[in-house]
Amino acid sequence: MSAEASSNVTLIGMPGSGKSTIGVVLAKRINRQFIDTDLVIQTTHQRTLQEIMDAEGFAEFCKLEEEAVLSVDVAHHVVATGGSVVYGPEGMEHLKQLGKVVFLKTGLKTLEERLSNMATRGIALRPGQTLEDLFHERNRLYTEYADITISCDGLNVEQICEQIEAALA
Numbered sequence: 001m002s003a004e005a006s007s008n009v010t011l012i013g014m015p016g017s018g019k020s021t022i023g024v025v026l027a028k029r030i031n032r033q034f035i036d037t038d039l040v041i042q043t044t045h046q047r048t049l050q051e052i053m054d055a056e057g058f059a060e061f062c063k064l065e066e067e068a069v070l071s072v073d074v075a076h077h078v079v080a081t082g083g084s085v086v087y088g089p090e091g092m093e094h095l096k097q098l099g100k101v102v103f104l105k106t107g108l109k110t111l112e113e114r115l116s117n118m119a120t121r122g123i124a125l126r127p128g129q130t131l132e133d134l135f136h137e138r139n140r141l142y143t144e145y146a147d148i149t150i151s152c153d154g155l156n157v158e159q160i161c162e163q164i165e166a167a168l169a
């Protein structure tokens, strides 16, 4: 990995774990640009994530997400991803080539409190899958891909940024 490429920091984690919120604050704190792959998907397809999910379904959404991730070619960025990004192995390999991958590990209770809008948030749930099922399935994948894991429960945005910065130093 070149020094240039390794300057990126990619945030992964469950929906509602704070990737977008923390990403933009972290970028400002460590003087990087910020990119959110959810917004790359939306602007590329000129539809909201929920519209894509409703019209195309889970498998196609994951394919479009992986394509969007593979199109990201940046240096000196903080990259916030969608929670489902870990279903795309090639996309994840690409992100790992681009820099450090940080898992924002958040407990189920915290996520349940934050995700009041499950039905409209465009979460990639298979039919019949609950948030708890998703939590267990995804946590294995996030852990597998993470270079750094931050336990976020009970911490505010600034404290999480401090922990990420310390782990990157």
Ligand SMILES: Nc1ncnc2c1ncn2[C@@H]1O[C@H](COP(=O)(O)OP(=O)(O)OP(=O)(O)O)[C@@H](O)[C@H]1O
Pocket: 013, 014, 015, 016, 017, 018, 019, 020, 021, 022, 038, 080, 081, 082, 083, 114, 121, 152, 155, 156, 157, 160
């Ligand atoms: N450390 C925190 N403490 C309290 N609230 C937080 C924290 N981090 C994020 N939040 C809140 O949780 C909600 C979800 O955050 P955010 O949208 O950044 O999650 P996300 O990981 O980007 O989710 P998605 O995968 O759906 O894009 C927001 O309302 C945000 O303000």
Ligand SMILES: O=C(O)C1=C[C@@H](O)[C@@H](O)[C@H](O)C1
Pocket: 014, 015, 038, 049, 050, 081, 082, 083, 084, 121, 122, 123, 124, 125
């Ligand atoms: O965790 C998920 O399943 C998702 C989270 C969002 O950020 C989007 O990437 C998309 O709506 C799927």
Ligand SMILES: [Mg+2]
Pocket: 019, 020, 021, 038, 080, 081, 082
């Ligand atoms: Mg987000």
